[in-house]
Amino acid sequence: MIQEMQRHLLGICALLGLLCTDHIANGQSKVEREKSIKASEVPASVIEWMKDAYEGPKRIRWVVEESDRGISYEAKLKHQKQWHSVEFSQAGDVEDIEGSVDPRSLDGVLLESIETSLNASFERYRILKLQRQWTGSSDDLEDAMRVRPMQ
Amino acid sequence: MTTRYELEITGKKDDEEQLWEVLMDETGKMISFRAIEAGMNTNLNY
Numbered sequence: 001m002i003q004e005m006q007r008h009l010l011g012i013c014a015l016l017g018l019l020c021t022d023h024i025a026n027g028q029s030k031v032e033r034e035k036s037i038k039a040s041e042v043p044a045s046v047i048e049w050m051k052d053a054y055e056g057p058k059r060i061r062w063v064v065e066e067s068d069r070g071i072s073y074e075a076k077l078k079h080q081k082q083w084h085s086v087e088f089s090q091a092g093d094v095e096d097i098e099g100s101v102d103p104r105s106l107d108g109v110l111l112e113s114i115e116t117s118l119n120a121s122f123e124r125y126r127i128l129k130l131q132r133q134w135t136g137s138s139d140d141l142e143d144a145m146r147v148r149p150m151q
Numbered sequence: 152m153t154t155r156y157e158l159e160i161t162g163k164k165d166d167e168e169q170l171w172e173v174l175m176d177e178t179g180k181m182i183s184f185r186a187i188e189a190g191m192n193t194n195l196n197y
Contacts, residue, residue, distance in 0.1 A: 098157070113179030114156065121184060122162035122171075129159035136152030144152060
């Protein structure tokens with residue numbers, strides 16, 4: 001009787017282990033697919049937001065990204081000599097803006113702080129790419145793009 | 152509105168040189184870094 005119960009318990013433990021492993025594996029999987037689309041395939045609210053924030057027509061490459069979290073839209077454009085990438089949710093809400101930054105254009109205090117942080121964690125390093133990322137409300141992000149270039 | 156910096160670097164750490172993705176706040180203080188190839192993630196919890 002006890003041996004039978006032990007077998008049952010072992011079976012339950014093995015099943016739980018399998019379920020946990022599957023859950024962890026699924027949690028780590030990230031499926032992303034990007035494809036270029038036409039402006040006509042982008043929600044009208046997104047087009048309007050871009051017109052307001054970037055003031056006027058620009059050459060924009062539109063991308064739709066599909067992942068396990070859903071669909072998002074991305075506008076890639078050059079603005080004031082820097083590459084911008086603006087991400088929108090499926091509903092057309094702006095989520096964040098990323099812009100390429102030349103490290104030499106950064107404020108001296110900021111650059112020093114970045115170098116101090118990197119020196120504390122790495123024996124040596126070389127910066128290959130630097131991006132600035134803005135997140136916030138739609139209005140704040142729109143204002144930020146209108147009034148100042150990305151540094 | 153929040154500003155952050157995302158860096159891609161080659162960096163040597165623990166005698167191993169590889170590609171890293173580093174996230175910093177607007178003051179240049181490190182928030183986290185991650186080895187891009189190994190997928191290792193180190194959150195510094197600042």
